[in-house]
Amino acid sequence: MTTDAVTRLDSASEAPRKVGIGLIMRRLLRDPVAVFSLIVLTLLLIALLAAGQVAPYDPLRQNLRLRNLPPGTPSVEEGGFPHILGTDELGRDLLSRLIHGARVSLAVGLGSALLSGTAGTALGILAGYYGGRLDDLIMRLVDLQMSFPFLLLALLVLYALGPGFLNVILVLALVRWMVYARVARGLTLAMRSSPFIDAARVTGNSDLRIIRRHLLPNLASPLVILFTLEIAALILGEAALSYLGFGVQKPEPSWGLMIEAGKSYVSTAWWLTTFPGLAIFLTALSLNLLAASLRAISDPVQRERWLNAGLRERP
Amino acid sequence: MLAYLARRLLQSVAVTFVVLSLVFVAGRILGDPVRLVVGIEASEERVQRVREQLNLNQPLGQQYANFIGDALSLQFGTSFWQKVPALPRVLERIPATLTLTAAALALALPLGITLGALSALRPWSRIDRVTNVISLGGVSIVEFWLALMLILIFPVRLGWFKTSGYGGIEYFVLPALTLCYKPLGRIAQITRSAMLDELAKPYVKAARARGLAERRVVFVHALKNAAVPVLTISGDELAALLNGAIIVETVFGWPGIGRLTIQALERRDLPMVEATVFVVAIFIIVTNLLVDMAYTWLNPRIRFSAAGDA
Amino acid sequence: MLHRKTLLIVILLLLLLPAALQAQDDTVVIAVGIEPVSMDAWRGFAETGGPGFLNAVEQLVTRDFASGEMVPLLATAWEWVDDRTIQFTLREGVSFHDGSYFNAPAAAASINHTFDPENAFDLLDFVGSMSAEAVGDYTLNVSTPEPDPILLNKMYFVPIGSAQQLMDDPDSYHTNLIGTGPYRFVEWSSGESITYEVNPDWWGHGMMDEAGGEVIFQRAVYRFLPEDQVRTAAVQAGEAHIAQYITPEQCAEVSMSDSARCESAASVETIFIRMDTNSPMLGDVRVRRALQLGIDKDLIIETILGGTATATGQIVNDTALGHSPDISPYPYDPDEAAALLEAAAADGVPVDMPITLGARIAVMPGIDETLQAIASMWGDLGLNVSIEFFDPEGFGQVMLVNIKDVPEERNFVAVHLHGQELLDYHISYRFYFSCDGILSVYCNDEAEALWNAAEPLAGAERDATLQQLNQVAHDDVAAGYIGHLDFSYAVSNALDWSLKLDHRLQAKEMSPAG
Secondary structure (H helix, E strand, C coil), rough: CCHHHHHHCCCCCCCCCCCCCCHHHHHHHHHHHHHHHHHHHHHHHHHHHHHHHCCCCCCCCCCHCCCCCCCCCCCCCCCCCCCCCCCCCCCHHHHHHHHHHHHHHHHHHHHHHHHHHHHHHHHHHHHHHHHHHHHHHHHHHHHHHHHHHHHHHHHHHHHHHHHCHHHHHHHHHHHHHHHHHHHHHHHHHHCCCCCHHHHHHHHHCCCCHHHHHHHHHHHHHHHHHHHHHHHHHHHHHHHHHHHCCCCCCCCCCHHHHHHHHHHCCCCCCCCHHHHHHHHHHHHHHHHHHHHHHHHHEEEEEEHHHHHHHHHHCCC | HHHHHHHHHHHHHHHHHHHHHHHHHHHCCCCCCCHHHHHHCCCCHHHHHHHCCCCCCCHHHHHHHHHHHHHHHHCCCCCCCCCCCCCHHHCHHHHHHHHHHHHHHHHHHHHHHHHHHHHHHHHCHHHHHHHHHHHHHHEEEEEEEEHHHHHHHHHHHHHCCCCCCCCCCCHHHHHHHHHHHHHHHHHHHHHHHHHHHHHCHHHHHHHHHHHCCCCHHHHHHHHHHHHHHHHHHHHHHHHHHHHHHHHHHHCCCCCHHHHHHHHHHHHHCCCHHHHHHHHHHHHHHHHHHHHHHHHHHHHCCCCHHHHCCC | HHHHHHHHHHHHHHHHHHHHHHCCCCCEEECCCCCCCCCCHHHHHHHCCCCCCCHHHHEEEEEECCCCCCCEEEEEEEEEEHHHHHEEECCCCCCCCEEEEECCCHHHHHHHCCCCCCCCCCCHHCCCEEEEEECCCCCEEEEECCCCCCHHHCCCCCCCHHHHHHHCCCCHCCCCCCCCCEEEEEEEEEEEEEEECCCCCCCCCCCHHCCCCCCCEEEEEEEEECCCCHHHHHHHCCCCCCECCCCHHHHHHHHCCCEEEEEEEEEEEEEEEECCCCCCCCCCHHHHHHHCCCCHHHHHCCCCCCCCCCCCCCCCCCCEEECCCCCCCCCHHHHHHHHHHHHHHHHCCCCCCCEEEEEECCCCCCCHHHHHHHHHHHCCCCCCCCEEEEEEEHHHHHHHHHHHCCCCCCCEEEEEEHHHHHHEHHHHHHHCCCCCCCCCCCCCCCHHHHHHHHHHCCCHHHHHHHHHHHHHHCCCCEEEEEEEEEEEEEEECEEEEECCCCCCCCCCHHHHCC
8 A cells, every 4th residue: 555655656756736626626526436425534534523512421330131132222311312324342332432433443453554654754755855874774674574574563562661552552553653754754865856856956945955855845736745645554464463352441432442352242242343433444445545645636647547537428 | 587586585684693583582682481380489499490490590601692593403492382393383384374465375375366457448438347346355354253243144054065173175165265365465556556557558559559459468468467466465365374374274274384483482381482583584585596596487587686675 | 187186185184184183172271371480390280271181190199179088099008107207109010101010119209309498399398397208119108297187188289299300300300201100291382381191001991980080082282372362262272172261241242152061169279458557658557448438349349350269358268267257248338448548648648658569460361450440449539559460580579578667658459369279368467468478468376376376286176276377367457359269260061071170281181072
């Protein structure tokens, strides 16, 4: 995925042609796949910002007598909100847990993506801009981490640090920074020798200024796409760590943990694992689809095709 | 060519060194291995004795030198947990992981490339969208959930294949299917974008102009060139497969190295963890070297020195 | 034409061959949750630590669950020589799988190795010290340092391994299980399974009653499947005959199928709640009582545990000496609990101290849910509770610690299982309540005196004193309890086997159905 972004973006970065935002938005809304992913992500955003207001029940309130109720069971309370997605192994409302779980899972995804994105981009630009020894050192480290299974690395560090919410964010950031470094370095390298950077240098701009004013804006769109993809990968990473018992700890409702908790009930209460599994799947899928659309928009060649695609298809 | 390979080999040695150092830091500096061996209730006297036995009373620098020396001579000591030398136990587990990842890759490569090529033929068409959702689905799926679902559907409901365990072909089907979906998705994506690049190139237009059959243009000429970037990522893909193997082996009771790693971590078995990481590192290095060789063979125009970068 | 037909048949045969090899009626397959640490013979004392080990190693005596009596196995007779020593008469004509003979010197060597303090095997902690001495070719004295009325019961937990092996190749003790049993150990495929196959030279062939079973399956395979759902699925799909430790929900589901059934039986395991009684908060008996009154045990048992437990107020069940019929579970009374906490708070007890409630991962089916339910009930009392799950080693570090080494501010509460296989409360007390107990975070001088008084006693006297001790501990809320636990198994209908109270999975007790 990530290398894909690089190859696509490398060729796209120079001389961006301006297309009106309006046209792109209109086109996006005509694309059913994009609309789908936008809807999913909007719902997530609502969950993230207003979980307390949206969720019908307290995600931690148990009622052992109402364990494993199937989806669509009406509430036992008079006029209570029905358990649309059923209840979990401790009688907690599954929908509410899913909504609050979005918070935890996205916090892990966003948090670690931001951390690793910042560090990785900074190191990548340094490597690309200054080159030489520094470049060598950073890129060897990148190669090393790239070729080593990141889950194993994360497990090793968590083994020493112990599990928990913050540790998971930290560790996931630690094992994914190199993805950004690689892209940022490649793009910086391509741009370093371009005329407009040369011009800026000749007019006496400091390195920091050149990086800030001229490099970063040009790196922004590919890095945003990469960031989108990484959130998806990190949410999945969190799920894997939770399954192995090294992730976020109970009773915190993270999606990965919810699947883990439901694994003994797969054959008797399928909804416990299916809905959080679906939530992760749809989130990751939407992020991936969005990234694909963004990529198409930022690439002039693809953009033309993408803009015209629907027109040609529908006579 | 030789010089290039020698350089890669040297790099690999450095990589192994860094990985081992990391394990050393995680195991010896962040935790106290002695307490893990003797348990918390042991007398201070016994702790001291074990500390000496394991040479853990020496200064850290000395310990580190010993550790690297032992690793180079393939001595990882006796497993705290299983009381047998750690390395042979880890090596025992290699074939299971190797065959599983190979099976997964054997499924993922042709399927992924076909899927990717198919969607590149008519970008943003319906076929493209469908294949895109399929391949992105692979990238987005939670593996252990998929595994449990497959077990319930196939062996339990339909009586096909085996739920778990290690053996003949019917044991392979479900773990390999689970494991292959993620790389399949990624390979399809890469193939698609590489194909799009190739199909836009002048030589394709020229071939078409010369009246070559479209099928031949796409599947022979463009695909062959598109194979280069696909191959480039298969090194990273291997790392990703091992990620998946940790999960898949745990669910299916597959006696591979991924499951062993989790067991060793749960038991805080430092020698076993060290040996596992070492073996995984070597495994990856060897495969990457092979990929490099295939890569240069496929694309002889590449300058070896440049291929070493990024 | 003929050629084609032949070819077709050959191809068909080739296709069917793997399937034919697969369907081995002479093999029993058992799915267990945990892979053993090593093949040390002594690990055969428990099924969880030594899956199927009793197929290969045998004890001097075993237990008849119909009568509750100890009955002969490798020993044919025994008598007490003095209050510290039992003299066993050993079975003749028995040999180990490595060809060496089973006799008194061999048995003595095996027992002494198992209890050698230098080896520090877990079994030594579990049953306490003992030593053996050969006084004749087939006469063996086993003795304890102090008088021990339940020494005979303890011998049920001491598997006898090959002495020849210890002498010739001591390192192989960890990887090669050599005993006298009906099956010999063939292979341990790390991460996968243990395989045993029939021992044609077993002493017990044709002696069903004395040997406790007969060999019908030629091979027995114990597969390690960490996921209970997958173990159950393996039985449902006909790949395994028995799935060990499944959840109540899985049990109910299996019961509805035609191909398999669910077997449950009471175990000697008790779910108990150990509190750091040296903390400023949990040191107060009112707080400890409030915690117990705040747990709705019946609800947890009825729902999470699916009825597979019996609520209790003591750590041993009614099969154990010292079990008191007068002790009932702490009732569920949140109002009283709140009042007690208030009273304690009024006296300056810091009832708002954070409590860490912990357990070992997968210690029993439903532990995750049980722990969260308790935390939630205590939260309702206004207590500050967080939960934590530990891997086996991590749990050992917080659990295997005496009160003297526990920092007062730890305020840790563990939910754990205690299995009183020796059926004697005195031993449970030693572990969990005595002032120096290796797992004890409790110390009460009055109770300690009673405990010491009970040690040399036997019979009714011992029972009475232990019951008194049990009552004292109960009144002081030395620990809390949920219930005595049942364990459930998915069993294929193709297998004839019934579960016994010791929850051992011995192939000699199994046969194909029909």
